[in-house]
Amino acid sequence: MRWAGLAGDLYDKIIDLAKRRGYFWPSYEIYGGVAGFYDLGPLGAELKRRIIEKWRRAFILDHQEHVVEIETPMIGPSRVYEASGHLESFTDPIVECTKCGRKFRADHLIEEKLGINAEGLSPEEMTRLIREHDIRCPVCGGELGEVRLFNLLFKTQIGPYEGNIGFLRPELAQGMFVAFKRVLESLRGRLPLGIAQIGRVGRNEISPRQGMIRLREFTIAEMEYFFDPEDEEGSCPWFERLSSLQLRIVTCDEKKQGEPPRTYRLSEALAKGVIMHKCLAYWMGVAQMLVESLGIPREDIYFEEKCPEERAHYSSQTFDQLVRASRWGWVEVSGHSYRGDYDLSRHMRYSGADLTVFKPYPEPVKVRKKRVIVNKAVVGRLFKSEAPKVMEALQALDASYVEERLARGEPIEVGGYRVPPEAVSVVEVEEKVSGRKIVPHVVEPSFGVERLLYVTLEHAYREREGRVVLSLPRDLAPYQAVVLPLLENDERLVERARALYERLKSEGFRVYLDSSGSIGRRYARADEIGVPAAFTVDYQTLEDGTVTLRDRDTWRQVRLPEARAVEALRRFIYSGAKLEELGEPLE
RNA sequence: GCGGCGGUCGUCUAGCCUGGACUAGGACGCCGGCCUGCCAAGCCGGAGGUCCCGGGUUCAAAUCCCGGCCGCCGCACCA
Numbered sequence: 001m002r003w004a005g006l007a008g009d010l011y012d013k014i015i016d017l018a019k020r021r022g023y024f025w026p027s028y029e030i031y032g033g034v035a036g037f038y039d040l041g042p043l044g045a046e047l048k049r050r051i052i053e054k055w056r057r058a059f060i061l062d063h064q065e066h067v068v069e070i071e072t073p074m075i076g077p078s079r080v081y082e083a084s085g086h087l088e089s090f091t092d093p094i095v096e097c098t099k100c101g102r103k104f105r106a107d108h109l110i111e112e113k114l115g116i117n118a119e120g121l122s123p124e125e126m127t128r129l130i131r132e133h134d135i136r137c138p139v140c141g142g143e144l145g146e147v148r149l150f151n152l153l154f155k156t157q158i159g160p161y162e163g164n165i166g167f168l169r170p171e172l173a174q175g176m177f178v179a180f181k182r183v184l185e186s187l188r189g190r191l192p193l194g195i196a197q198i199g200r201v202g203r204n205e206i207s208p209r210q211g212m213i214r215l216r217e218f219t220i221a222e223m224e225y226f227f228d229p230e231d232e233e234g235s236c237p238w239f240e241r242l243s244s245l246q247l248r249i250v251t252c253d254e255k256k257q258g259e260p261p262r263t264y265r266l267s268e269a270l271a272k273g274v275i276m277h278k279c280l281a282y283w284m285g286v287a288q289m290l291v292e293s294l295g296i297p298r299e300d301i302y303f304e305e306k307c308p309e310e311r312a313h314y315s316s317q318t319f320d321q322l323v324r325a326s327r328w329g330w331v332e333v334s335g336h337s338y339r340g341d342y343d344l345s346r347h348m349r350y351s352g353a354d355l356t357v358f359k360p361y362p363e364p365v366k367v368r369k370k371r372v373i374v375n376k377a378v379v380g381r382l383f384k385s386e387a388p389k390v391m392e393a394l395q396a397l398d399a400s401y402v403e404e405r406l407a408r409g410e411p412i413e414v415g416g417y418r419v420p421p422e423a424v425s426v427v428e429v430e431e432k433v434s435g436r437k438i439v440p441h442v443v444e445p446s447f448g449v450e451r452l453l454y455v456t457l458e459h460a461y462r463e464r465e466g467r468v469v470l471s472l473p474r475d476l477a478p479y480q481a482v483v484l485p486l487l488e489n490d491e492r493l494v495e496r497a498r499a500l501y502e503r504l505k506s507e508g509f510r511v512y513l514d515s516s517g518s519i520g521r522r523y524a525r526a527d528e529i530g531v532p533a534a535f536t537v538d539y540q541t542l543e544d545g546t547v548t549l550r551d552r553d554t555w556r557q558v559r560l561p562e563a564r565a566v567e568a569l570r571r572f573i574y575s576g577a578k579l580e581e582l583g584e585p586l587e
Numbered sequence: 588g589c590g591g592c593g594g595u596c597g598u599c600u601a602g603c604c605u606g607g608a609c610u611a612g613g614a615c616g617c618c619g620g621c622c623u624g625c626c627a628a629g630c631c632g633g634a635g636g637u638c639c640c641g642g643g644u645u646c647a648a649a650u651c652c653c654g655g656c657c658g659c660c661g662c663a664c665c666a
Contacts, residue, residue, distance in 0.1 A: 020598055032639060032656045089666055206664055207588065312666040467627065487623065520626035539624065555626070
């Protein structure tokens with residue numbers, strides 16, 4: 001078989017380990033399973049929680065002066081998804097061949113055969129076009145059936161009335177856009193503003209495969225970062241921190257040429273125009289750091305620019321962050337889109353709400369302006385009941401146009417009315433303007449958490465002397481330590497080990513006690529689920545109160561006083577301390 | 588969604604072609620006991636299986652046939 005090499009084996013080994021030890025497995029198994037859904041087991045849920053914590057630290061806590069986290073509902077009314085464009089663009093018109101059963105994109109077929117733009121046509125219109133021009137199945141020549149829409153949005157009903165349609169969110173972004181005004185207010189109106197959210201989304205994929213990589217329901221960690229497009233300096237105040245960070249990038253053109261990624265410093269990618277905006281570049285840098293901190297080496301990560309035809313409807317530049325995986329090659333773990341003002345503008349139009357941000361000038365500016373003054377008495381007498389309409393139309397006119405007409409003594413034509421010059425005048429006024437309203441632009445880094453979890457496991461997987469060692473970064477491991485009595489049948493050792501276990505537990509560590517089987521077997525069990533540290537209580541413990549501490553990755557041990565175990569574990573897990581710094585090496 | 592291949596204790600698998608002695612066997616893992624002074628040792632005992640689901644053929648189905656579900660691979664799809 002084609003995948004029988006090492007690569008395929010690794011995938012199988014991860015799946016096997018995940019099922020056996022409780023990282024993840026397919027959902028609803030006892031009922032035969034449903035494609036596209038996965039459960040996380042006890043270890044998987046904890047690992048995911050810790051990955052999310054890292055994300056939260058990288059994107060929110062490190063930038064908390066400008067970035068906040070919110071939670072919004074999973075179910076939204078149809079209006080929201082009309083405004084977002086998902087009802088329109090997240091839908092594919094599909095037509096099926098009645099002979100061979102193959103499915104095709106109806107709009108693509110029509111565009112191809114007739115050379116017309118089929119976008120936006122109704123299914124009925126497309127079906128009619130197909131019949132009229134006798135478009136047939138491009139594969140077998142069979143007759144095509146009715147065009148129907150397949151929408152990737154999960155649909156439901158809000159409340160008892162059938163007309164009240166709701167949709168399960170396909171991304172988190174709309175929650176942030178819809179709540180934008182509130183969040184901005186609660187933060188007293190300042191830009192830049194990052195609104196982050198972590199939550200589950202649903203996409204009704206036509207045929208999901210690839211296990212944890214392509215799910216119908218999954219968790220996204222996402223931020224909408226709003227900034228003033230004209231404020232070059234202030235839009236991304238942390239940029240300097242990462243300006244010399246190296247990213248591997250393939251542009252759209254290079255991808256089409258089949259060229260490999262090039263390495264750029266962040267500032268260089270920006271200067272050369274590879275990345276269109278500083279903010280987009282900065283958050284890609286943060287993404288790079290985050291993924292590396294999951295134990296994935298730099299050479300297994302790169303960013304790929306999406307070509308215009310591949311991009312989502314809202315985006316003007318998008319990069320995917322890819323991580324090497326065994327079976328499916330490069331897997332997209334995050335997407336980085338420049339969404340411009342698309343979403344806020346759409347929501348302003350559809351909802352009528354004012355989602356602009358007031359941008360104060362450093363000093364209020366005095367502006368001389370011409371204003372149209374309407375003589376209401378004249379207009380009223382002339383137009384009677386039509387007067388309010390006429391007045392409104394006059395007010396809306398450009399002052400310089402009115403001035404021009406007046407200078408020539410001509411009547412003003414507006415909205416089908418002729419208004420005599422004596423009904424209007426133009427005056428010059430001085431106004432104090434202290435700022436203006438702008439629609440902020442948005443960049444969006446968005447991560448698939450289950451994909452991060454999967455690639456983290458794959459990159460942590462090692463084999464050593466026929467045993468499996470899951471070398472997860474220490475601070476990601478679901479259990480930080482195991483406590484082992486050297487022998488299981490000596491109550492003094494077991495008791496002493498239990499006391500240490502209780503102490504570590506009360507200090508907030510996630511830790512377990514294992515006293516069954518030989519000591520070697522217990523080390524092996526711990527290695528396999530990725531426990532970084534093992535404390536062993538032996539006979540010397542009973543004499544002088546010292547225990548041994550074993551490193552999962554080197555299998556080396558040091559001896560240290562039991563009383564220092566808590567501190568040593570803390571340094572080992574969270575400060576990256578080397579084992580040798582924590583005690584006396586054992587031979 | 589199409590086509591190919593597959594689905595047997597927690598895991599990996601034997602059995603399927605050629606239906607019956609299959610009360611579905613083994614290994615690993617798991618649980619209990621013994622043993623064990625540091626890396627999956629040994630001994631004894633034990634639990635664990637809707638043979639993916641439904642239907643059909645047959646005296647008899649894990650085994651043959653049909654449909655469905657799920658998985659893998661290829662094609663299509665994947666804002």
